[in-house]
Amino acid sequence: MPDQLINLCIDARSVSVPSGVTVAAAIAMSGSGVTRLSVGGAARAPLCGMGICQECRVTINGRAHQLSCQTLCADGMHVVTASEVAA
Numbered sequence: 001m002p003d004q005l006i007n008l009c010i011d012a013r014s015v016s017v018p019s020g021v022t023v024a025a026a027i028a029m030s031g032s033g034v035t036r037l038s039v040g041g042a043a044r045a046p047l048c049g050m051g052i053c054q055e056c057r058v059t060i061n062g063r064a065h066q067l068s069c070q071t072l073c074a075d076g077m078h079v080v081t082a083s084e085v086a087a
């Protein structure tokens, strides 16, 4: 039986991922991988994948500083990263 697909929006891009995928994985699958910018403006990406490093923080459904590695994708979710700023 195929995995159920979850549809979400990452930086104005529509993305479909299998159920059970974290937001950090969905961001990587969507191409960018960048989640936020450091204080000095350097692009940052998920590092530990277990809620420790805080490098994966993004805005999810309007709530800033959510850990994308600890959040499962949900249908209709809206994720904003800093990838457009870093480009």
Ligand code: FES
Pocket: 045, 046, 047, 048, 049, 050, 051, 052, 053, 054, 055, 056, 057, 067, 068, 069, 070
């Ligand atoms: S990747 Fe380290 S806290 Fe999410």
